[in-house]
Amino acid sequence: LEAYERALAVRRKALGEEHPDVASTLKNMVGVYIKQRMHDKALELYAQTLALRRNVLGEEHPLVASVLVSMAEMYHEQDQDTEALEFYGRALAMKRKALGEEHP
Numbered sequence: 001l002e003a004y005e006r007a008l009a010v011r012r013k014a015l016g017e018e019h020p021d022v023a024s025t026l027k028n029m030v031g032v033y034i035k036q037r038m039h040d041k042a043l044e045l046y047a048q049t050l051a052l053r054r055n056v057l058g059e060e061h062p063l064v065a066s067v068l069v070s071m072a073e074m075y076h077e078q079d080q081d082t083e084a085l086e087f088y089g090r091a092l093a094m095k096r097k098a099l100g101e102e103h104p
């Protein structure tokens with residue numbers, strides 16, 4: 001985790017707060033928090049990743065949908081199915097809009 005925190009600080013300083021690599025580092029850090037069962041911190045970083053990717057890439061970008069799916073999976077694993085369904089639904093709507101109803 002310390003290595004990710006150092007990498008995040010370097011990327012923020014070198015690339016700026018709103019660079020896609022900053023979002024990628026945040027999302028990678030989530031995995032560490034999940035393994036440590038620190039789900040609140042993981043959700044906090046997911047929310048930061050989601051906001052950053054929306055700002056940088058736009059609301060309809062596939063990487064935004066990817067974060068929504070990851071958040072849904074985390075909620076599902078914690079038996080928070082109402083929240084999981086909400087995030088799965090948002091991601092599905094984005095993918096349908098981007099790819100069309102008939103896409104496999």
